[in-house]
Amino acid sequence: MANERERERDSEVVRAAAEAVRRTWRDPREDLARARLEATCDASKLSAVLHGGEESLRRTKALSSLVQAQPWASKKDRYFLGREELHRRGLEVAMGIRDLVRKENLTYEDAMTIRKLVDLPGGFELHYGMFLPTLIGQGTEEQLDAWLGQALSMRIVGTYAQTELGHGTFLRGLETTASFDKLTDEFVIDSPTPTATKWWPGGLGKTATHAVVMCRLFLDGKDLGPHPFVVQLRDLETHLPVQGVEVGDIGPKMGYNGVDNGFLRFDRVRVPRAALLSRYAKVDRDGRYAPPPKANAKSSYATMVVVRTDIVKYAGEVLSKAATIAVRYNAVRRQTAPEPGGLEEIILNYQQSARNLIPTVAKSYALIFMGQTMWDMYGRFEGQRDSGDFSALPELHATSSCLKALCTWVTTAGIEVCRQSCGGQGYSLLSGLPSLYTNYVQNLTWEGDNTILCLQAARYLVKQLHAILAAHRGGRPQPELAPTVAYLAGTVSDDPFLDVSRQDYEFHDLLSFEVLDSIMAQRCLFVAGQALDNLEANARRLDAEPKIGEGAAWNASHVIMVKLAKCHGWLLLHRSFHGKIESLRKEGKVLDASLRVLESLYHLFTISHIEDSLGDFLEGGVLAPSQSQMIHEATQALLLKLRPEVVCLVDAFAHDDYSLNSAIGAYDGDVYNRLYEMAKRSPFNDTQEGPAWDDLLKPFLIRRGRKAKL
């Protein structure tokens, strides 16, 4: 009772202070709810557009509910898992998804959706993603009989071992060799140098029992280049490596630590001739080689295009997650009262926060739409391919190369913009932002290093330019150009473009596709011209040929070629965004207000990019220096216009709380209570004293203290 009275007195003492503090306190949930009321756009309509229809959206929601009921899918402890726990959980997740798919009779697409929702890659990734597809795509019927059943039933687990310590990009340089032994009808697989060690394959470390191993095939000492072999790595009963195989885990990475990426060395390991996947290239009993048909190269190009299209789509999904978290947090976080005793300002109302985040939302939309546009392109190609027409492949390959590079760069940088815009909370794993970054960034490297892919795209662009210029100089008719590069014909004619720099444009004139497209395309042409000049100047300087894609002059032009590919990619993003709006307008499914907001978002996407890269546009004379101010003003005006819409614009991405797993990015805006509740679950808080008290801190502090007291 006395105690209770004391507490009451305490309350009285602090009352005035508590009231003063609460007077300027606002519930962040109310701030977010209010923001939703201010918007004019319709998040659910936009969601359907972003998700390819309402049905797909409903399906994702249903699958999310289903998966959240599974114990293996819990994310409550996700940010507290150490590497071993992550690895184990990753396997449990894969097993869980497998069981769930069977039990609920789910489709392949459903399984992929669930995989993304749970978002914990593990040791089986490459079994499904590379081992099975390679087996199916490159194995003969006998080979499928031998392995496919076991692989589908998970009696064996495979991975795909191509990259080596010393080689990633340059396939011809792989150092793992497979030499045919005619006497025994076997190949001997060998790692003759330290750099021949296979390095990186997912699941190779401790999970896979088998691998498709890319080896340089040697027949009678003759090097026939890289070929795929199916090799058993571990005993199926003991999981111990087989004789001659050294295999293990390559250690922790910046992210993606559920996966046991591995290393692999061969000390003269014998495999039967049937280990060579032989649907295309073959070796017969006498060691004679039958090379793959040419069409095979084309179909493997097509496979690359699909993989890269997926990466573009995924880039948009990841960036939109980061944008959702950062926008919601910035829309409720308050800091600094304009006047003493006043309410503090919401930080998204500060200009710099809006400049960081709203263009990032626009980029997320642009990437998602680009993924859809690429699927459409690929669909058209499939139709042509089935009637034997591969003519669209070079364009498709160049497009997917440059967009894989550009979109993964945009997403990587964009996640960090989002994370850094959340101040200290963005540094906490509980925000969900650090792991988005650390799990994502390897996308810059895998499936083609970005710089190399830009050079491949530039090679295609420069080839088209050479053809255009040659026809022009020779007075011949212009070559037929693929749709995405048709604008390059402008290099020999000024007609197609508006001369924006010489006219008295004001900023509202910028809000026109013709004007913006003219600006974006002319920038590409200017950089393309620089690239050609550079190549020729380097050829003269180095007394080399101005060869496209190789040689000293080309190598001395890499920087401008990479830039050219990026500029081309930005043009494609800009056109795809606009194209999407046009088709929505035609379909009439999206309401006027939402369409207007989407259009402003598209304007902001392109104009803020022009502001970010202003140097290019001024250098090329596409814009006059005096027009720069117009670009700045247009950017600011669009930011103000979109500010009331942006919370709904991120709601439209439809990432649910389970998918985001963020203390600061949940739908309800209750960031502070959620941070506190999540932090309390940190394993360090299992005991009040913490994990170092008993044997470390206690002896140190108490011993010292006692000594000092004496």
Add this chain to the structure above:
Amino acid sequence: MANERERERDSEVVRAAAEAVRRTWRDPREDLARARLEATCDASKLSAVLHGGEESLRRTKALSSLVQAQPWASKKDRYFLGREELHRRGLEVAMGIRDLVRKENLTYEDAMTIRKLVDLPGGFELHYGMFLPTLIGQGTEEQLDAWLGQALSMRIVGTYAQTELGHGTFLRGLETTASFDKLTDEFVIDSPTPTATKWWPGGLGKTATHAVVMCRLFLDGKDLGPHPFVVQLRDLETHLPVQGVEVGDIGPKMGYNGVDNGFLRFDRVRVPRAALLSRYAKVDRDGRYAPPPKANAKSSYATMVVVRTDIVKYAGEVLSKAATIAVRYNAVRRQTAPEPGGLEEIILNYQQSARNLIPTVAKSYALIFMGQTMWDMYGRFEGQRDSGDFSALPELHATSSCLKALCTWVTTAGIEVCRQSCGGQGYSLLSGLPSLYTNYVQNLTWEGDNTILCLQAARYLVKQLHAILAAHRGGRPQPELAPTVAYLAGTVSDDPFLDVSRQDYEFHDLLSFEVLDSIMAQRCLFVAGQALDNLEANARRLDAEPKIGEGAAWNASHVIMVKLAKCHGWLLLHRSFHGKIESLRKEGKVLDASLRVLESLYHLFTISHIEDSLGDFLEGGVLAPSQSQMIHEATQALLLKLRPEVVCLVDAFAHDDYSLNSAIGAYDGDVYNRLYEMAKRSPFNDTQEGPAWDDLLKPFLIRRGRKAKL
């Protein structure tokens, strides 16, 4: 015997293949040794310059040897430690350093050097870094008597609790309150809202027994703003939180996980009046308040300047580590043979790699020199201060604010450039690059959020400009300007600057300080003019006053103000780099060849920055669009010139292998063997079967396999 004969036959089968592979294989150690021979600069002379003299360099080497002999300092398992192990190791390191310092009778500087070499911050960081200095700086003699002895002997461990869940930057908004109870002569400390929870203090989670807690002081219901209180948080014998205190760990972060950053809530906790640190502000027995003298504000500004100078210096150290690792790896990594069967090219010879990395080396030098220049500035200020002259403080504060922001941004972005330039290996923790990034990036936020600091610096710059313009308009003599901002007077006079844009400059003309300085300063003036125009236009538009540093018009000008501060910072970096070279030239200590290399590095620093920000220079008319090509060519020419020097230029940073702890960045260049040896120590490799075989994989694979066989 049979077996041996079989192995021999295997060797024969693979011989041709092995020879073919080895023919184009090169030992990376030889590549790096050769690179060192090609350089003309003297790494050891440059080292002495970077480290402030040969003596300091020798001392660092000696301390590194000493510390490497300590078991607690081992880095062999560093990248494999989970969070709890990191935390424990962090405490052991701090205890180990403490013992070593005593045993070897080391100085405070030695201890700081060792801390950086071991590079594992732990739970005691804020005890040494904030608790002790605050106690000493703000406690009365009685208060020091009460706490200092116990704190120095580690009977108590303290931290500094200022930031709250809801408040970082805006100190006046802190929500933890201390209300005076006249009746009992006590303060009652309270957290009236969820956002009042203290959040982030290092060591608060599970280590600290005490804290300096910043609370809003309330006397008779009157808010007197934030004041520091010493509060006991945990029982000294049991380490359990004391009554009314809730304290714990905030969970894992992107990096820095040795430290137990914590949360803290008070439920009406009583502390004696003496808990208020009272050297400056005081409360007497009757609850009357004596505010701190004005000079105190100045001295706390000076403290901030020192902390920020340290951050600038540290930015250079961290970036130079990343640059060392990336340059060494890029100097031995080979990829893609120009012709079939030829030797593959070293990737640093590819233009894009050089463009990424050599300017990053130049930035590292610039940041390190900037740190030295700032120390010199601070030293001059201390001299003046001791004679009561605080006039240099505003300039120093603005300089340190804008450079803290700019340098941490440069380092953050630069580490990622280095990491991404190492392809896949840069994603492995073993490269040392991911942890450099994840441990570093909180520097953007702490000790002043970068955006806020830029706004503070801009406020100073705009004030100077207003004074200059007012004097000019009024026909009064120009105000006296501090040295770093004297160039702003150019805003009312064109005299001091060369008109580079109108003359026929060629690229070798750029290699002059006068020309470059003119370009850099004019860009600042142009942006400053834009900033002033923007502020006035916003004032007109919003019908507000064009107040500097606050108000609606200022808030609507944040983006341009941040830009202004950054541009000013780049000018300072450029001038400091050049100033360093001039003083070296005068001292005559550095040999001609090294000085020439350093000069080229300085040229690259400034010119590659101009290339990166070309839009500003063209927009401002500082350069004409037609001069852009000259900037591109100058950048490329400098890259070619510096390419043979760059391995020695990073050697000069003198980061030893222990300090770098990188598989790919060690001095000898033996990257592949080291990656392999480090990976084998991964705990996953403790058993051949891995951590998931027995209870997860085995039942899954073998059960399924058996079922499938039936």
